Structures are given as C-alpha cells and as structure tokens.
Amino acid sequence: MSEVVLEGRNLVRDYHVGGGLFSSGRVVHAVKNVSFKVEKGKTLAIVGESGCGKSTLARIITMIDAPTSGDLLIDGDKVDIVKDGLTPEMRRKVQIVFQNPYGSLNPRQKIGDVLGEPLLVNTAMPAAERRDRAMQMLLKVGLGPEHFSRYPHMFSGGQRQRIAIARALMLNPRLLVLDEPVSALDLSVQAQVLNLLADLQDEFDLTYVFISHDLSVVRYIADDVMVMYFGEAVEYGSRERVFSDPRHDYTKTLFAATPRADVESIKARLARRAA
C-alpha cells in the first residue's frame, strides 16, 4: 500500500464577521466537515465556486490557520498548530503558492533575494550556492537572468505568479499546495508551468493539492478531484469517475458552463449579437 502524505478528517472552519455598531455579527461556515486523503506522488485537485472555501482549506492544510474542529494528518501524524506550534521541519515539508502572488511578495526585496531567502532561513548553504540555486529556479519557471535583480512591482501579473511558484519550490517540499497557480497565466506559460509541475512530481515524488477553477487544467493534472460547494465537499472521486460520471448538480453545471471556443459557437454568438 502506498503512503498517505496528507489526510483531512471532518475539517471545519468558521469565521466570525461583523459585530459592528448596528449588528451583532454572524458566523460564516467556510468549510463544513470535509475529509480527504492524498497518497504520495499524487495530485488532489479541488474545484468549486468562488467563495466556497477552497483557500480556507488550503490555509488549514499548510498549517497557516487552524481548523475550528476536525483533524489534519501529515505523514500520518496529527498536526495541532494551536497546541504544539509549527516545527521548522514541518514548515519545510509543506509549502504553499498563494492565490494572490503580489500580496505575498515583499516589495523591497529583489527577486534573487526572494528566491534565496527560504534557503537562507532554513539551511546553512553558502551565499554563492544560494545564488546559483535561485538562478536555476528562475530559469526553470521561464524567466530570464535579467530578472534576478528586479523588484516585484516590475513584473507582469503572470511573471509574479511564476516567482511565487519558484519560491515555493526552493526548499524541495514534500507537499505543495497550489492555490489557483496558473489562472493568471497565458496558455504558453501555463503549459510550461504545468509541465514543470509534472516533471517535478515525477522526479521527486511530490504530492500536490491543486486548487483551480479551470476544468481543462484539472483534467490534465489531477489524480483525484474534490468538488466543493458552499463549504461542503459535494463530490469526491478519481478524475476519470468525476469527469465521466459527475453526480452532483453543481458539478454538472460546472461542466456545462465551460466557455466554448469552437467556430460554430462563435458564429452563433455573433448572429445573436447582430439580431
């Protein structure tokens, strides 16, 4: 039997909002009783409507945020960040690529330093080697040597996204959580990044949790698919099963709403527009 790297058991996360001058506040149930298992070297894709709790779940898995209730297990060990804190070992093992890359990059740090920092903080690697590693990674995600000493604001949206991916990969994590990692990327770079992720997975047996709303991407990258809807996992199964036999109405709607890029559909739309 293969190893289970990540397991969630009945995870719940509530947020309390409001409580201002005129209202008493209320509770948002962002994640409701979600369970899953991911084996080593596999990819679990999470899809779902905007606001359904995907990023919240990502923060729980990467131990940034604690669940309101339920258990998170990494390599079979129960994790409780509230009680035990987070060991450097754990921090290295699990990395996240955030949904908004700009907010997660320090504006005063050059890209070379952004990439070298995880090595500086977590290893005793000499500066020259850190530099080499950072440069290699920069090239791997399709950026150039000339970008090494630029600041985050000097990049386009898609370039910043690749920097965030590069940074997460610097420490050779075991589990990588990617929150909409390719949604801001044009198709060529998207293909490059997806291929890179697939290569790394083959090479290092990396485990991915891949959050995306793009079904064609999910179909390409996932082993298992979980569909969330209003905080609940309404569908969970192998990629083949979910794509060939979607059971929940929301999954079916999701398939039906995918934009059509064939010539006949364009003709039909233009005809409607002219009418």
Added chain:
Amino acid sequence: MHLLEIENLVVEFETAAGPFRAVDGVSLHVDEGEVLAIVGESGSGKSVSMLAVMGLLPWTAKVSADAMRFAGRDLLSLTASQRRKIIGKDIAMIFQEPVASLNPCFTVGFQIEEVLRVHMGLDGKARRARAIELLNDVGIPDPEQRLGVFPHQMSGGQCQRVMIAIAIACNPKLLIADEPTTALDVTIQKQILDLLMNLQIETGMGMIMITHNMGVVAETADRVVVQYKGRKMEEADVLSLFEAPKHNYTKALLAALPDRATGDRLPTISSIFNEDVDGGAPA
C-alpha cells in the same frame, strides 16, 4: 471618430540594466459598442499599455505615442485635474490583481461608495442602495452584510468581483477589463461575462478585454489583437482569428489549450513557435 485611438505607443522603463522597452509601437482603436480583445503572452505589454492610457504608470516609465485620444480628446496633454475627471468615470479599469488593487484599510462598502460619491454625486442613502445593487449584480451573496467587511475577509474571487463592481459603478464609456475573470470558476465567470456584455449592449460602452483565455475571447470579442513581446502580431475579427489564424504565434496560442493536449505533456508555445523565424516582423 474612434472612442479610443492609440497610435505607435511606446513605453520604456528605467531599470538597473538600462532602459527596457515593454511596449514597442502598438497601435489600436476601439469604437463605441465594440469589444476588443487583447491576447498575448505573459509580459508582452498588455497591462502596461492600458495603464499608460489610464495614466497610472510609475515615474520610471517613459510614455510616448503619435496619438492617444479618447472621444477626440488628447490624453497625453491632459492636466492632472482633467485626467481625474475622466479616469475612474468615463474610462474605468478592472485591474489584474484584485486583492492588491483594493485598499486593505477600508471596508468594501466604503470603497464602492467612494467612487459613487466622487463621480456621481449621490447622497449617502442612494450610494448605499446602489452599492448593494452592484454587489448583487456581481453575484456576491448577502450584499448588505458584505458592505461592512474588509478585503481580507473575502475570497479571491469575491475581491475580483468587488473590483468589477467599482469599475462599472459609474457607467463608464470605456471599460478596460484586465483579466477580469481569472479568479472565478466558470459558472461565476459566465455570470460576470453576461453582466458585462449586457451592460455593454445597454449603455453602448466600448470594452477592451485583456485575457489569456481563448474561451473568453470566443464568447465576448468582436475584434482581437494578438500581442507578442511588446508588439502587435496580428489583428482580426474574432471569427477569422479562430477560423484561420494567420500568424504562427496565434496558431500556437490556440494549440496550447489543455483541451487539445495529446500525450502526457502539453505543447508549449516555444515547441510550436520559433521566435527566430517568426518573431521579427509585427503583422
């Protein structure tokens, strides 16, 4: 007269390694009631050229153009106060990185109501009602409750929709939408595209849709400009582009759709498109 007309736009940035030309002689125009899509690879100058139109580039940017006119007015020679009257009202932009574009210190409601106050002169009650209506239009549940939350209490896609609400709040004549649906699943994307297209038909606004999603292009655009490394590679009406893409880069762009993947790796643009052979001349 075109609604927006840009001729030979060049943008250069000062960098440590010398000047860097991000936009290299782009010309384009949009008419009232028209949707122009700009597609092109990451870093090809799509956002920078539109930020130049908005006058929102940092001081390290040097902008020049033979012409840049909005409804006949020269945008290059506007004074700061003339510009403030147009930007955000007649020309509005949905920015590419919604979370970074919202102010983390103010509630969502305040940020929407502020543009209504500045540009529409609505009173407090009318502003609030309109803000609720806008949040409802962009599909945010419990809009009344949500007025009081801060951006970090919203999901990525919710922030993006708040940005959209702000951009359409003042019924702009030209809406520049920079990757407006990247954070949205297809069901909400459809709702947002329908909203924008209906608004566009109702008000006759012109729209520039920057996107890398060829599905979005297929569902919205009248005309398409394909950009590569700061230059315009191809321009065509939407049907011709999909039916018979002329430039190899455009062909490569269509072939890179994950739907069309064969084998266990995706084709990348560089595996189809040879820059040395194809890259030189703009269309």
